[in-house]
Amino acid sequence: MRQPVATCTTMLFHDDSMGRPVNEVVVMAFDRYTARCHPLRYRSHVIAHFFCDVPPMMTIACANTYMVKMYQLVVSIVATVFPTILIICSYIKILNSIFLLRSAESRHKAFVTCGSHLVSVIIFFGAAMFVHLRLDNPFSPYEDRMLALSYCVIIQTINPLIYSLKNKEMKNAIRKLNLRMTLH
Numbered sequence: 001m002r003q004p005v006a007t008c009t010t011m012l013f014h015d016d017s018m019g020r021p022v023n024e025v026v027v028m029a030f031d032r033y034t035a036r037c038h039p040l041r042y043r044s045h046v047i048a049h050f051f052c053d054v055p056p057m058m059t060i061a062c063a064n065t066y067m068v069k070m071y072q073l074v075v076s077i078v079a080t081v082f083p084t085i086l087i088i089c090s091y092i093k094i095l096n097s098i099f100l101l102r103s104a105e106s107r108h109k110a111f112v113t114c115g116s117h118l119v120s121v122i123i124f125f126g127a128a129m130f131v132h133l134r135l136d137n138p139f140s141p142y143e144d145r146m147l148a149l150s151y152c153v154i155i156q157t158i159n160p161l162i163y164s165l166k167n168k169e170m171k172n173a174i175r176k177l178n179l180r181m182t183l184h
Contacts (some may be wrong), residue, residue: 005060006034008052048141050148055131056141076132084125091118116162120155127151 010030049056054072058065091114098110127150164170 002046002048003052004034004046005057008047008057011052012054012057049145051152053131053148055144059141072132076129080125080129080132084121084129087121087125120159120162124151124155127155 007030047056047060054068058069061068094110094114098107098114101107101110127147131144131147131151
């Protein structure tokens with residue numbers, strides 16, 4: 001839960017410029033090198049967070065962070081707002097095509113299918129925008145960690161559940177579970 005600042009800085013640069021999977025091994029090697037060859041520097045500054053992210057890094061910065069915050073805002077807009085706009089535009093087209101369907105059953109089926117995806121998107125991008133599209137951090141470190149946890153872990157965990165709720169087998173299993181719980 002605590003990350004060294006040097007490691008976070010390296011990881012943030014890596015994430016923003018090259019993408020996480022590309023050079024993950026290089027970052028890990030650098031981390032091991034720092035831990036082994038410079039053990040006194042390795043744990044000099046740490047942040048209390050689940051992973052290296054810009055908002056927690058800003059809390060320990062000694063310099064003026066205005067330009068870093070502006071850069072983070074631009075990166076966050078590109079990474080969250082633009083995809084959200086594209087998703088909204090695609091759903092407008094999808095809704096238009098759904099309303100053209102003649103059968104009420106077909107419309108219902110299409111709404112259920114699209115609805116589960118839309119719920120996931122709203123929760124994920126909503127939490128991500130809430131965390132990253134702000135210049136000042138009005139939250140405590142604990143609240144910040146919980147917000148990050150919501151869009152990095154919780155969303156990924158509940159996605160299969162959200163998508164499977166439209167599955168008839170899953171609905172039947174939930175009904176049986178509810179019936180058992182009410183009988184006991």
